[in-house]
Each structure stands twice: as C-alpha cells, then as structure tokens.
Amino acid sequence: MSRLEAKKPPLFISEPLTRDAVSQSLSLLSGILKSSYGPSGRLKQLHNGVGGCVCTTSQSSALLGHLSTSQPVLRVLTASVQNHVSRFSDCGLFTAILCCGFIENFRSLNVAPFTVIKISKHLLSLCVDHLKSEACGCRVPVDFSSVETLVCLVRSILTSKPACMLNKTEVDHLTTLVLKAFIFTVPCHVQTNAVLGKCVIVPVRGRRVVDSTVLPGLLIEMPEFQLGKPLAVKRTGSNMIKTALFSVSMSGDGYNPEEGAIAVHHGVSLEMSELNQLLNVGKQLVKDEVGLVMCQKVMHPSLKQYLKENGVIAVDRAGLSLMEPLGRMTGSQPIASIHSSSPGCYGSLKDLCLESFASKHYLHLIPEDTVICSLILCNRSETAWDELKRVCETAEHVLQLTMKEPLALLGGGCTETHLASYIRHKSSSLPASTFKDLGCSQTQYQLVADGFCRSLESVARSLSHDDGEILTDMVYGHCWFVPSGSPCVSKWSDLVSKCGCGMNGNTEDLSWRFLQGQSGSPVVQGCPKEPSVKVADLLTLDCFAAKCSGLQVALETANLILDLSYIIEDQN
Numbered sequence: 001m002s003r004l005e006a007k008k009p010p011l012f013i014s015e016p017l018t019r020d021a022v023s024q025s026l027s028l029l030s031g032i033l034k035s036s037y038g039p040s041g042r043l044k045q046l047h048n049g050v051g052g053c054v055c056t057t058s059q060s061s062a063l064l065g066h067l068s069t070s071q072p073v074l075r076v077l078t079a080s081v082q083n084h085v086s087r088f089s090d091c092g093l094f095t096a097i098l099c100c101g102f103i104e105n106f107r108s109l110n111v112a113p114f115t116v117i118k119i120s121k122h123l124l125s126l127c128v129d130h131l132k133s134e135a136c137g138c139r140v141p142v143d144f145s146s147v148e149t150l151v152c153l154v155r156s157i158l159t160s161k162p163a164c165m166l167n168k169t170e171v172d173h174l175t176t177l178v179l180k181a182f183i184f185t186v187p188c189h190v191q192t193n194a195v196l197g198k199c200v201i202v203p204v205r206g207r208r209v210v211d212s213t214v215l216p217g218l219l220i221e222m223p224e225f226q227l228g229k230p231l232a233v234k235r236t237g238s239n240m241i242k243t244a245l246f247s248v249s250m251s252g253d254g255y256n257p258e259e260g261a262i263a264v265h266h267g268v269s270l271e272m273s274e275l276n277q278l279l280n281v282g283k284q285l286v287k288d289e290v291g292l293v294m295c296q297k298v299m300h301p302s303l304k305q306y307l308k309e310n311g312v313i314a315v316d317r318a319g320l321s322l323m324e325p326l327g328r329m330t331g332s333q334p335i336a337s338i339h340s341s342s343p344g345c346y347g348s349l350k351d352l353c354l355e356s357f358a359s360k361h362y363l364h365l366i367p368e369d370t371v372i373c374s375l376i377l378c379n380r381s382e383t384a385w386d387e388l389k390r391v392c393e394t395a396e397h398v399l400q401l402t403m404k405e406p407l408a409l410l411g412g413g414c415t416e417t418h419l420a421s422y423i424r425h426k427s428s429s430l431p432a433s434t435f436k437d438l439g440c441s442q443t444q445y446q447l448v449a450d451g452f453c454r455s456l457e458s459v460a461r462s463l464s465h466d467d468g469e470i471l472t473d474m475v476y477g478h479c480w481f482v483p484s485g486s487p488c489v490s491k492w493s494d495l496v497s498k499c500g501c502g503m504n505g506n507t508e509d510l511s512w513r514f515l516q517g518q519s520g521s522p523v524v525q526g527c528p529k530e531p532s533v534k535v536a537d538l539l540t541l542d543c544f545a546a547k548c549s550g551l552q553v554a555l556e557t558a559n560l561i562l563d564l565s566y567i568i569e570d571q572n
Helices: 020-035 060-067 072-088 094-108 113-131 146-160 166-183 269-287 301-309 319-329 384-403 414-427 432-437 442-461 544-562
Strands: 011-015 044-046 055-057 140-141 198-205 214-215 217-222 240-245 291-294 313-315 347-350 351-357 362-364 374-380 407-411 472-473 479-481 512-514 541-543 566-570
Touching: 020 060, 020 072, 044 060, 055 060, 055 384, 060 072, 060 094, 060 384, 072 094, 072 544, 094 113, 094 442, 094 544, 113 214, 113 414, 113 432, 113 442, 113 544, 140 384, 146 166, 146 384, 146 541, 166 198, 166 214, 166 374, 166 384, 198 217, 198 384, 214 240, 217 319, 217 374, 240 319, 269 291, 269 301, 291 301, 301 313, 319 347, 319 362, 319 374, 384 541, 384 544, 407 414, 407 544, 414 442, 414 472, 414 479, 432 442, 442 472, 512 541, 541 544
Parallel strands: 198 374, 240 291, 291 313
Antiparallel strands: 011 566, 044 055, 140 407, 214 374, 217 362, 240 347, 351 362, 407 541, 472 479, 472 512
16 A cells, blocks of 8 residues: 555543433433333334335334444443343333433432442342332232233233234233243143243234134145145054154255365266265155154255155255254254264154145144144234234243243332332431441432432333323322323322222322422332232233343443443544
8 A cells, every 4th residue: 555544543532421412312212212111102113214124113122123323322221221131021111211210310419420339239229129028019929820910911011012003802812822822832741850842933914913823833834735635644653753854955965165075986976976865865764654854954856756755744944943843842853964864863743734824835743742832923014013023922931931930010100119119218217327338428328219219210101101190109109190181180089090000999098199200309208008909900010030130230231331431432
C-alpha cells in the first residue's frame, strides 16, 4: 500500500449514564417494552428496512432479537435479558422493564452507586426469602394431581400475547391441547433418572385454531403416499415394526473431494460401487426384518424402490430436528455409516398409519410408550402462527419448570405490588445493626428501598394501556385496575370487582389507594396479609422459577450498569 491510515486512539466515555444519548436510548427502550407488556400490550412491527420478512409481535424474544442498538449500555441489558429468556422462556418483558426501572430510579438518588448496590442486594434477598417462604401471600402451590392450577398457568401464558389473536373458545381449546401434549411427554414408568419427552410442533397455516390437535408419536410429511391405499409394512413375530435410523447420507454420493483423492481401478465406476454398497445395506435390512427405514438426509431412489418392493417403508430427508425425538421414541441408535451397522442399533414401533391435515399427507409413527407427541398447530395467518408457536413452546417449558418446582406466582401485577408492600413494611422495621452492617444510614436505606418499590410498581403500571386508574389495597397489597372513563364515585368497590390476579374480590373494605407513581412520598403500611382463598377460577398466574430468576437478573444487570465508570470504544 502506498499510504497507510494512522491508527485512531480508542474513545473513552466517562460516566456513561450521565450522557443524554444513553438516557434517551434507555428511555426509548423502556417505553417500547412497557407498551408491549401484558394481554392488552400494543403490537410492534419489526423489519430491517431493506425488505425481508416483517415480524409482528409483543414477545421479548422476538423484540430483542430484532432490535439493534449501538449503545453499549443497552447491549448489556438486552444480552442479559436474552440469556434469561434462553434459560426460562418466560418473563422476558418483566425482567427488561424492571431492569430499566431500577436504573432509572437508582441513578436519580443522591446516594453513591456502591452504597445503592449493597442496599439493593439486601432488598433482593428480602424479596427472595419472602417468595420462598410458605407465608408468602403471592405464592400458589401447584398440585399435579389436578389440572385446575395448571389450566390457569397455561391460559395466562396464551392470553398474554395479543398477536396470537385468540378468542376465548380458542384459548380454552389450546390450553387443553398444551396440557395434553405435556402429559404425553411425562414417562409412565418413573425411574431414578427420569427424562421428560418432547412435543414436536407441526405447522398448519391458514386453518382455524380449533382445528389444532395432539397425537401421540410423530408425524412425518410424506407427499408420495396416497390416502385410501392400505399401508403394507413388514412386522416381526411379536407384531411390532422394527426400525432403523440413519444419520448419514444414503444418496450414493458419499465421496467428498475435500477428504482427499481416492484411487479407482480402471473400468470401475465409483457411483455404481456406492450404489451396490447401498443395495447391500438394503438387503441386510430386509434380512433383519426391518419394516421402517428413516434417513436424516437423502436416500437413493433405487434403494427406496428396492425397500418398497420388499415391504419396507423408506423415509428420507427427516432432518436434524427430528433425529433426537425419533431415536428417543423408537429406541433406535442413529447409524452413522453405510459400511457398518449392527442389529443392536434397531428400534421398534407399535404401529404406522396415514393422516391428512390441510391437504398434506403424513406418516404417523405410533410408539409403544408415548413420551414423544405431535402438536398439529393451526392459525389463520403466518404472523399469528409464528407468535402462537413461540407461546406454545413457552407454555411447554413453563410446565417443565413447574414440575421441577411445583409453585406459581400471582400475575396481573399482584406479585409486584405485594412485594413492594412487603418491602415498605420490612424496611421500616429493620434494626440499627442492619444499617451498620451495610455501611449506610437509615435515610439512605429508605431512599433505595423506595426506588426499589417504585420499580416493582412500574411493572404493574405497565399492564395498563388505556389511561385507567391503578390502585393497590392496604390489606393484601394486590393490584386493581379501574376501567378507563369510569365515573367518579365515593367508593372504589363500585368500580373494581377483582384484583389483577383474580384472587380477591371487592367484598370487603380493602382501603384502596392510588398506586404510587415516579414521585410522591412513600406509604407506610402493615405487612400484607395472606389471602384466605388459595385457588380461584380463572386465576392469572406466572411461572415461579422464571419470575424469581427475572427479579434477580434485572437487579444484577441494573447494578452492573450503574457501576459503569467508563466505556472504551475502538475507533478503528
């Protein structure tokens, strides 16, 4: 090169949270997330500006996955939330909104960041200890011997995403299907190291949601099969269907030039040699009484024809995603080479049949013991189907997490306002030794505690998008939503019938007050009581594990961002 550009020095940005650009970006992100939150959240359309698909959603995984930002502070926040969602699938918006609230409320305090971090960690420990205590009023035990609480949990997830465009009948139908699919994946015979099965979602777009159904086993699309024709398949002496599963290509083009040169004798065709080897594999499969051969990749037409003539059904192009459930369901060990196979690799199936959905033909693989099932998921449009698929996957994951820890938390903003009420009560009665151990004054502790509570309450306020009033009661600490445009009355009980989660009614005097906004004096109140009724119809519930993790991730991420002194950017 004739000329070299001089290397630029790195850019040092001190105290990034005091910069207007960072504050505006954080405020904008917070506004986008808050407006997307809850069953009445506003939808967002995301696209890259130069064409391509458009994503219509209010889900955190889709929102944060499509949003790009140049601010390092926001990249830290979004990466942290995305990591939480990858582990728990739920409470992504809760985590992100709460994190933004912590940053916004804590940075405005006239308290050193180091002190804020120590106090907020103590407040977090109070919250976690309370949530794990049996005396916690917003914790609901989940009994797997009945479905009432599980139905509430799944219904709450399905109704939280308006882009799915579901009515009540469709929500009820899908709730039943998701629960049925989950029960299919639970092993009938419990062992020491029991592993849950898998639900495979089969897409059917352009059909009614109520056409969705669940079938035990797997569906594999087979356009060459014709309905009405008998499905002849070879069976063993025990009337089972022996199966073989290949993870290697059986197309006959096994030679890869990148692996080196192959010496071939004069007059020998490499292609014919490969085909002969494949046919030898086919002969061995027929000899071993295999009735179903499945291949992850392409199968040579001659081999497929040979297997068909000998009563063996051949399925190719199964794809990588089906290999694990196929192996789990049939007991087959994937065969990775056409040059070596063992009868010990074979599995078995109970039966095979043909199914048809929306003009598509499927081969239905029916196992002896069902831990793998297929959810045929229908919706009217591609956009609504994509959103519904993510929601159903979230519901399945939440049920798995709940089986591990059979608890749920009250939804509809009630857990957040309950925790805020508990922290306000607890922080007003701490001994002086606590402040000494934390190295702070009581005034500093109260300031941070008030910011902590306002952050929790801001999440509950984000559920309302129609400018209606939001209340909290002084007895249970639950959240109550007053419909927009309601007339002025002397008693709030005339306007509200149930709290956000649906557990408490307006039958008693609960001393309602307006939910505190960003400003205003803290409210001193007693410790919130535990509701006398533990389960009600149509409760709104949240995943216990996901929400507890979201609470911790939100605070830890906020504290990390608050502790930033410098951002160093490479300019080259």
